[in-house]
Amino acid sequence: MExxxxxxxxxxxxxxxxxxxxxxxxxxxxxxxVVVILVLGIMLSLIWxxxxxxxxxxxxxxxxxxxxxxxxxxxxxxxxxxxxxxxFLALLISIPFSFAIAFYLGEYKPxxxxxxxxxxxxxxxxxxxxVIYGFWGxxxxxxxxxxxxxxxxxxxxxxxxxxxSLILAIMIIPFxxxxxxxxxxxxxxxxxxxxxxxxxxxxxxxxxxxxxxxxPGLFAGVLLSLGRALGETMAVTMVIGNxxxxxxxxxxxxxxxxSVIANEFTEADHTLYLSALIELGLVLFLVTIVIxxxxxxxxxxxxxx
Amino acid sequence: MTxxxxxxxxxVALTAAAVVNIAPGCNGNTKGKSNADSTSASGxxxxxxxxxxSTFVYPxxxxxxxxxxxxxxxxxxxxxxxxGGGILQLINKTVxxxxxxxxxxxxxxxKIGAPVLHIPMCAGAVVISYNxxxxxxxxxxxxxxxxxxxxxxxxxxxxxxxxxxxKGVKLxxxxxxxxxxxxxxxxxxxxxxxxxxxxxxxxxxxGEGTAVNWPVGLGGKGNEGVSAAIKQTPGGIGYIELAxxxxxxxxxxxxxxxMGKFIAPAITSTSAAAEIQLPEDSKIFIxxxxxxxxxxxxxxxxxxxxxxxxxxxRSFQKAQNVLKLLWWNIHDGQQYCAGLNYAPLSPAAxxxxxxxxxxxxxxxxxxLKQY
Numbered sequence: 001m002e003x004x005x006x007x008x009x010x011x012x013x014x015x016x017x018x019x020x021x022x023x024x025x026x027x028x029x030x031x032x033x034v035v036v037i038l039v040l041g042i043m044l045s046l047i048w049x050x051x052x053x054x055x056x057x058x059x060x061x062x063x064x065x066x067x068x069x070x071x072x073x074x075x076x077x078x079x080x081x082x083x084x085x086x087x088f089l090a091l092l093i094s095i096p097f098s099f100a101i102a103f104y105l106g107e108y109k110p111x112x113x114x115x116x117x118x119x120x121x122x123x124x125x126x127x128x129x130x131v132i133y134g135f136w137g138x139x140x141x142x143x144x145x146x147x148x149x150x151x152x153x154x155x156x157x158x159x160x161x162x163x164x165s166l167i168l169a170i171m172i173i174p175f176x177x178x179x180x181x182x183x184x185x186x187x188x189x190x191x192x193x194x195x196x197x198x199x200x201x202x203x204x205x206x207x208x209x210x211x212x213x214x215x216p217g218l219f220a221g222v223l224l225s226l227g228r229a230l231g232e233t234m235a236v237t238m239v240i241g242n243x244x245x246x247x248x249x250x251x252x253x254x255x256x257x258x259s260v261i262a263n264e265f266t267e268a269d270h271t272l273y274l275s276a277l278i279e280l281g282l283v284l285f286l287v288t289i290v291i292x293x294x295x296x297x298x299x300x301x302x303x304x305x
Numbered sequence: 306m307t308x309x310x311x312x313x314x315x316x317v318a319l320t321a322a323a324v325v326n327i328a329p330g331c332n333g334n335t336k337g338k339s340n341a342d343s344t345s346a347s348g349x350x351x352x353x354x355x356x357x358x359s360t361f362v363y364p365x366x367x368x369x370x371x372x373x374x375x376x377x378x379x380x381x382x383x384x385x386x387x388x389g390g391g392i393l394q395l396i397n398k399t400v401x402x403x404x405x406x407x408x409x410x411x412x413x414x415x416k417i418g419a420p421v422l423h424i425p426m427c428a429g430a431v432v433i434s435y436n437x438x439x440x441x442x443x444x445x446x447x448x449x450x451x452x453x454x455x456x457x458x459x460x461x462x463x464x465x466x467x468x469x470x471x472k473g474v475k476l477x478x479x480x481x482x483x484x485x486x487x488x489x490x491x492x493x494x495x496x497x498x499x500x501x502x503x504x505x506x507x508x509x510x511x512g513e514g515t516a517v518n519w520p521v522g523l524g525g526k527g528n529e530g531v532s533a534a535i536k537q538t539p540g541g542i543g544y545i546e547l548a549x550x551x552x553x554x555x556x557x558x559x560x561x562x563x564m565g566k567f568i569a570p571a572i573t574s575t576s577a578a579a580e581i582q583l584p585e586d587s588k589i590f591i592x593x594x595x596x597x598x599x600x601x602x603x604x605x606x607x608x609x610x611x612x613x614x615x616x617x618x619r620s621f622q623k624a625q626n627v628l629k630l631l632w633w634n635i636h637d638g639q640q641y642c643a644g645l646n647y648a649p650l651s652p653a654a655x656x657x658x659x660x661x662x663x664x665x666x667x668x669x670x671x672x673l674k675q676y
Contacts, residue, residue, distance in 0.1 A: 068518035070517050138533055156538065
């Protein structure tokens with residue numbers, strides 16, 4: 001009898017473990033599913049609500065150059081261009097800084113008071129709400145850009161694509177920098193030590209050992225920055241100039257898809273207008289997906305080499 | 306072991322909650338709406354009234370409603386979410402009244418499907434502010450010049466058209482930098498309505514609305530965005546709300562009205578603009594007024610209610626409370642306008658508003674009796 005009870009107890013223990021394992025696995029899967037359902041749901045509702053605009057405008061929505069709520073003509077081209085211009089320009093400006101910070105913190109001085117200070121500062125950049133950047137940009141950056149424009153003979157608005165890119169560049173530095181730093185730290189010490197023992201300088205080690213090894217990680221960080229730049233709304237709205245005209249150069253005022261939506265959504269007073277704004281959101285959604293997929297492919301290619 | 310169990314239990318519970326909440330997707334939304342319905346329209350508390358709409362009128366409303374609360378104990382909860390949002394909430398019947406700076410358009414009237422009363426609450430004006438270093442005189446502007454500037458035809462401040470009306474003022478050779486509102490706004494609605502009335506080219510090329518396709522210039526977000534842009538840009542010109550301009554000590558131009566008089570925007574000249582023959586439904590932009598002392602770029606903000614107040618099982622008491630509140634707003638409530646830089650309704654406008662309020666019904670019967 002006694003042994004029988006013991007046997008059951010012994011058998012129960014693994015049973016319970018298995019049950020818990022199953023429950024745990026299921027909860028993980030369902031948590032993951034919720035996220036997938038959520039994203040699909042967002043996409044479906046974006047498509048659903050932009051049907052009136054798709055029906056009325058068709059593909060001219062993407063290439064049309066006029067955005068005229070009074071006449072119900074909606075073309076996303078100026079804003080598509082504005083979004084891409086500001087984001088890539090910001091990326092171009094921020095990459096040297098974020099890579100430099102990543103190399104310094106990752107390889108040169110991982111532990112010192114200066115790098116600790118630098119690390120915290122960079123993290124703080126990501127923590128500051130974007131409306132504060134917008135405010136600072138409007139009050140400090142715009143007059144500076146204005147002075148530059150006056151000297152070069154461009155209409156001195158001060159606001160515009162260039163100013164928006166500058167603000168964005170500052171905002172996205174932390175993403176590439178902190179991910180890059182982690183990737184650089186992951187480079188095996190044996191490889192670096194090998195290079196140093198062969199007489200390589202720090203610069204040579206970074207160029208020939210760390211760079212090839214951590215390239216995918218650095219690009220992943222850049223991709224993350226780009227994602228942030230594409231969707232940033234508040235700070236951009238405050239300094240980009242908000243006009244629906246196609247920007248002629250990087251100093252002219254423009255607009256991005258996100259800021260048009262934020263500006264006009266509350267007062268969109270007829271069905272097609274509202275629907276066109278939602279379709280603009282859909283385009284932004286798709287642009288983000290395309291850029292993410294393309295980025296992943298680029299990373300993959302770099303890793304294979 | 307127990308700790309582990311607890312954590313796993315917690316995760317399961319959390320996931321379950323998340324799935325239940327989120328999975329039905331669209332359902333969640335309608336649920337929220339019907340909840341709001343039951344609290345507002347068919348709620349038991351007849352002494353709480355919900356309103357939503359124009360941000361422009363918000364400071365005045367909060368003052369008026371708090372005074373009214375002291376008098377009667379009625380609580381009014383007004384959300385300043387913008388005119389368009391207020392109309393949307395009225396269409397969804399989640400509020401007792403809306404407030405908009407422009408009357409319902411065709412699309413909105415079709416969606417709402419029932420007669421809606423527009424009751425003017427107060428008037429506001431749009432001023433034209435500028436930044437011209439070294440010029441202390443008040444600039445004079447004619448309708449032609451304003452239209453010329455916003456159409457992009459007048460490109461320099463030294464343009465002969467501007468000089469001709471501002472004799473003796475030494476105008477700089479600056480480029481004119483046009484600034485407009487970036488966000489959809491009632492202020493833009495009034496301003497573009499004015500431009501459409503005075504200039505046929507504007508009417509045909511651009512038109513009027515809360516957001517339009519501007520031929521020139523750049524957009525600032527809100528009154529504060531436009532003012533900041535004007536202050537920072539020598540040669541800048543833009544339009545802002547009168548109340549905002551007074552509070553922030555902006556300089557602004559005198560504008561020539563239809564009768565040929567240059568009028569400085571002020572509370573009295575804004576009220577005067579409405580001292581004209583108004584239509585019975587009060588749905589009129591009082592821009593380009595015939596009134597001799599009226600400032601030409603002015604407009605009403607309207608409280609919006611359904612004419613038939615018995616909907617969504619609202620009580621008669623509630624309907625009466627809403628109407629009494631609005632009645633008080635257009636009479637005793639008007640004394641709070643001037644102190645907050647709003648233009649009180651002109652006697653002509655009050656008369657029209659009274660008639661409109663008296664036309665509201667509950668089950669087809671008049672709610673307010675003549676006071």
